[in-house]
Amino acid sequence: MTTVVPTHPDSGHHGLPTHEVVLLLQTDPVSGLDEQEARHRLDRHGPNTLPRPRSAGPLLRWLRQFHDPLVYVLLAAGVITALLGEVVDSVVIFAVVALNAIIGFVQESKAEAALEGLRAMIRTDARVIRGGVVRTLPSERLVPGDLVMVEAGDKVPADLRLVRLAELQADESALTGESVPVAKDETALPAQTPVADRRNMLYSGTLVTSGTGVGLVAATGAGTELGEIHRLIGEAEVLATPLTRKLARFSRILTIGILTLAALTFAVGLVRGEPAAEMFTAAVALAVGAIPEGLPAAVTVTLAIGVARMARRRAVVRRLPAVETLGSTTVVCTDKTGTLTENQMTVRTVWTADRRVEVTGSGYAPEGRLLDPSGAPVDAAADQALHWSLLAGSCCNDAVLTLQEGRWSLTGDPTEGAMLALAAKAGLPGTASPDGGHVRAPLPRIAQIPFSSERRYMATLHDGPGDAGVGGTGGRGPLVLAKGAVEQIIALCAWQMHADGTVSPLAAAERAVVLRAAEELAGGGLRVLATAVGGPLVTGADREPSVAFSPERLTGTLALAGLQAMLDPPRPVAAAAVRACHDAGIAVKMITGDHAATAAAVGRAVGLLDDGPEEGGGAAGRVLTGADLAALPVGDHPDAVERACVLARVSPEQKLHLVQALQNRRHVVAMTGDGVNDAPALRRADIGIAMGRGGTEVAKDAADMVLLDDDFATIEAAVEEGRGVFDNLTKFIVWTLPTNIGEGMVILVAVLLGLTLPILPVQILWINMTTAVALGLMLAFEPKEDGIMTRAPRDPGRPLLTGALVVRILLVSALLVAGTWLLFQWELADGATFDQARTAAVNLFVAVELLYLFSCRSLTGSAWSIGPLSNRWVLGGVTVQVLAQLAITYLPVMNRVFTTAPLPAHTWARILVVALAASAVVAVDKRLRRTLM
Template sequence: MAGDHGGQKESWHTLDAAAVMEKLATSPQGLTADERRRRLAEYGKNEIKEEKKVSPLVVFLRQFRSILIGILIAAALVSVFLGEIVDTIAIMLIVILNAAVGFANEWQAEKAIDALKKMLGLSATVLVNGSQVEVDSKDIVPGDVLVLEMGKKVPADAYVIHSATLQADESALTGESVPVEKAVCSLEEETPLSGKRNMVFMGTTIVNGRGRAVVTATGMNTEFGEIAGLTESIKDEETPLSRRLNVLGRQISIISVLVAVLIVVAGLLQNRELQEMFMTAVSLAVAVIPEGLPAVVTLTLAIGIRHMYNKKCLIRHLSASETLGTVSIICTDKTGTLTKNEMTLKEIYTPGHFTDVGGAGYEPEGDFTRDGQVIDPTADEGIRAFLRAGLFCNHAVLEEMDEEWKILGMPTEGALVVAAHKAWIPEYTLDIQNIKKEFSFDSSRKRMTTILDAGGNNHAYSKGAPEVISGLSSFYLKDGEILPMDDAARNEFLEVYESMAKKGLRVLAVAEKELGNELPETAEEGEKDLVFLGFAGIIDPPREEVKEALRTCDSAGIGVIMITGDSALTAKAVADSVGLESDGVLGAADIDELSDEELADRLWKTRILARVTAEHKLRIVGILSEAGAVVAMTGDGINDAPALKKADVGIAMGIKGTDVAKEASDIILVDDNFDSIVEGIHEGRREYDNIQKFTRYLLSSNIGEIIAIAGGLLMNLPLVLLPIQILWINLVTDGVAALAIGAEPAESDIMKHRPREIDRPVLDRKAMLMITVIGAWIGLLTLFVFIRSYEADIDEARTMAFTGIIIFELINVLNFRSFRWNLTNIGILSNPFIVAALVASVIIQVAVIYIPWFQVFLSTVPMPAMDWIILAALGLPLLFAGELYKYIVRKKGEKIKPGRERGYLSSS
């Protein structure tokens, strides 16, 4: 006996039932109890293997991987060596604070495999020696015969050996929005997963009918298990922000070492003492390192997580909030993401008339309009008969649960029920209880018929494939008159059907027949000489907000690619309805035929991908990443999990998403709203802009400290600033101000430029020039105030320099609120945190100068009031220069490049 469960992939769908039974050494009555026990011991439990758990200690230690954190720890060790215990404690406090915040936000173990296990369900019904027995789904073995009924989850992959209108919802596995009808048959070898009508798969749900199936694969050998394996094999990758900050950290570490060495060499050439020069080198190293940067970045991202949650984006990993702002391509599923995953009757064709049906989803509200005019559907005999037939030939039920309307049964049938409720006729509830007989739907009949007793007069109501129902109809109802069906009328109706199908509608035909007192024994009798009533055009409606969201993506330079398991025709229709432009549609076969280079080139123009598998999604995400894109993948199904984990940002649907998708993602959309992704990107861009702003602010401040210290050394002066004073500036004053910059509101045109290039550094040449000029200005001013007071008293001079550099840097904070917009444009009070930070910093500095304990701790002395005024006057020109620079930049017409430019998917 061989099969999937034994490690060899079998093409079970190509075999007939007898061959499957023979290969699995089983029978329609199932296995014996002893054989089941033997196979369970041989093949193991029907469960998904667990990933190795990540311990809290590992998660905590991950917070120390940053190069900047490494530099801080090294600085703390040097401080211990020099006996500077206060410096050591201050540095380590900031390191621990950073690690604690990061740990609190990232301590969520990877539970994708646990979520897969949960979806298996607790029990299943199998045949044991012909008797139905309830067993734990974990104990299912190859060869078991499953008893399948509506509402039950399928516990393993299995071959269908009996089907009575059996249908399965496989949207979570394949992306197909329409339930798949199951049949006993054999199929071609190349049949895709979504077309395997003779198979049922683990984790899917039976939504109609009943049947039996023999288990062919369990556990990790199922289609479900293969996806779990793909998800498990994908490693977490470094985010763009982490990469940029690590590059910056390496640059700073090199600069700090070079500056320290050069200063020591220069000092020794001046015949200064080695210990003094070592202390000076440490001071400069401390000045170079932006000690507050890691903590400010972490806290800013943590605050951003709260903001994003208010915008319905639940962030699972700290860095994902910033990464979302760098996204240049969104690979989005269709079903449940661009659409509502709620089948809705949108158009009714009754002979001679098209009628539009308003409303969306399962809410029983909406107008019936014809030629733009609202009509009363109960006053139109053709529509009334059509809706009655659709309601009675139906298994679905519409119920209101927890103030929300839901369908129990097949979504397609639910669309007909909802439409009937929109044009409600009270006596329908009486008639629908009187079903006398039913001829069920199956793959060969392609139709369903119910026989009802309507006050002693039996009626047959039928629905099914348009070509089948029209072929069985000898009459049709037009404007209240029953007319004979001729070839011309039948061809006309089929042309209408084709035109509706081309619009992406799923089309069902509806018919009826008056039987009188007769009760037909066979379907042929009941379905002979039907009266054709019309066509139902059903669609999974797009979300109303998607159009505007896509327009925003376009202006922001973000490409959107629809990836779906549905047909090309349906995918194209949905894309057209939401305004997603694409040069044709790529199907699974097309994708398989193209090389990675060819596919990357096609994806630039072709943005609709149909009949796509989990493997395709993984490949596409990889190709886009190789092309330089930052990829966000949205999804809600089991089949989306590997690509969600592979993408730079995995975005799962919170309402309709499976646990698997949620646990594999970085971000969960609380409201399943595509527009929330755009809001999240807006917030992510704001976060990164602010990270850039306070990074440049911190570094400009540090350059000022370096110039002040180095300048004093070159002028043969004592240390202008002590290491503890520098540390205080970097951690307390600059840290508070930088955090306030992190809360800066988004600039008005933030979604009107293309995403940043993936390899663009945090600091480019222009930024380096800017922070160097500003830093030099601050450093020279500080040196000036030190020299001015040095002859009187060294402590007074250091206090003046210490307070002066803080005042200058606080004034400089206002320059970094925006790189292009003046304070009058953005509003002086638009960021209250900046105001609070400035006031708090001044109050703290006053305390440092005048409270004795602080004076001892930071080596300060009291300052006259006039000195404060002098320092403020010296710093104000720095603000005026910054405002003038921004004004000149805008006058020159410096503009952000438009989003339409190719940049988010460049193959060159």
């Protein structure tokens, strides 16, 4: 008979005792399911995989490139010109549209790979007990109620409720953000326990780091916590970037204006009795002239240049618009581990009965010094308590540090790696290998008592010299070393060691001193472990030491050597990068799954928090936890998140809601992350930033940008590049729009006054495309202006163009219209043909654009203030454009295609005079505005 069992992560298996979980899942905790029942459940629940997403095919992605109001107008113009027999005009228009579509199609990202990355995380084999027999099966065939065995090195194949275990620990950092492996047990927990604290559960996609365990499958596929994140990714809306939103609005407004003017042109012409065919031509000419055909290409090229610049600063952009989004960012939500910190535990302080020693150096590199409070070097060999503490920390240790390609990497537990690196820094004999490429435990081990969640300590037995004072024994004999939680180690100790090697009783008063020291260190966000040493425990040669070495024999036989306090240290440049963001008006918020005390300590170190109370909102902000947020009404979340600078112990869904809350306050949010738990928020943020070195593939695939060095300082550098990109895009738009508006207005004036068109549609296309490529695109190479990171972020609600820029655009447009009609009529009055007069008008448009280009290199400063040679691409573009204009003016083939004619020298002089006059008016306008500001 087929059974129905709950498989959603909210089913609460962590909150039930083992026997109730067995009943709920209708299984056997010893022999597991039988094969027939497993097949029934597989048929009902489906395979242990995540559903595949629906993705757009190549044809749909190609068609999407034409979904733009301006493109619709161009296509309509192309069709109309073809029907009117203007083949050259029609071909040029369609070529422009096709070129822009190809560029967009090539740049569009492939179908969402984040979900595929999630599916890959749970594809593994599993050892399953079915009918009392251990079998190895693909993880896809697991069903709720299966009994699964795991051991160190295994990837967890499904969500498991543990029923039996031995010294089991799991690395859940990718799911929860917890920076160290989590010790597991099978005890039932309160139903409200968050995922990060569910010690009796193992979750799909996480890694077993030590020990063994047996668990019942509580959820598979979409019902797992990983599946819940999959659902959140699917539901997280991929927002348009600030640039795409502004460009879309700009396109809509421009399209409405163009169609209105084109219709007005056609209607006025008909009212005046002009032929309908000629009015169609005029309306098309106006539409083609007013549309900035080069804008899509300019946007793509400018963003691509920004991508290249960011790549040189260790940031790889996966979606082009993300480049500009960084420049609009008002809030950076950053992960803690690996982004603001080194992601390498480091011992910072060693406390003994007689002194406190500070340790320099960062990460697992065995490079650093031991210093007393005055800054003087400390000799570990001369301080016996310090020496034994270091020896205990490095010998009760299964970690190995290895130098690979100039970087020290850890195999084992991060806390053990930190203690091992400390011993090497102190020069403890035997710690470092002769070749200097490895650091490992210095003494051979006879026996061990492994760490367990119940004991919370580890002890090892070595064949070495006994200490005369330790344990009341003398001479040579087995040496006991131990490390673990402070309370547990103190319970094993009867003595306390001093710097001279003597021991004294560890009475109640001394124990209180030790506990106060541990609390003080922990209050600073440090993880504190105690170390102890013991002398010979066995007398008589007829018994093996390993037989007598047991937890029961240790109590009251050890001497406390000291305390070692460690943390994942902030990156050296993190504080400066945070300060630079603050100077740029960008708020920085740390969002982490780690404990609040640890997060607060890092927050203070990098400048997110002041040294005052964490609660109540100090000068730099306050700390909130996931539990705090859960207790608040939903309506209060935006205000609470706005005030907080450190948010700790948050779940993946809460991360997503935090991003949404900030976006509801009109913030442009950049979100960093490296784990599976970060993927939904990365996808939802205005720009998701993943870690390239330590991040999961899921996070990278969900992100818009990947940091190659996992360094927060790279984000600050990328923001600077993003602001430069937006500046250059704005410069291009301010430069190109006067030409488009001027061309349209020239046509409109001709129709309203019943005059001959001074510029033909094909000539308008020539102006727009050649100047956009040869002149306008050169603005994409403009260097960043001074002070770019000291101004406030742009208001997300501010339009693409400010009022002052709109006025300048209209001014230049008016100058173009007036100058064109003046020159056109001047040439006709001087005896020139219509083709010559139109050629003069075309060259005037280009000349004004060319001079105006230098003005647009800075939207506020003078053209000379930024240096005429600071962008040599502009000089190259000007040369190309001049040659192109000579070609269209004097080459016979160009004369036939574009209806142009050669010009005499005096016409060029008139063109230059009018262009210089227009340029002088623009310069005066800029000078007056700077004076008024």
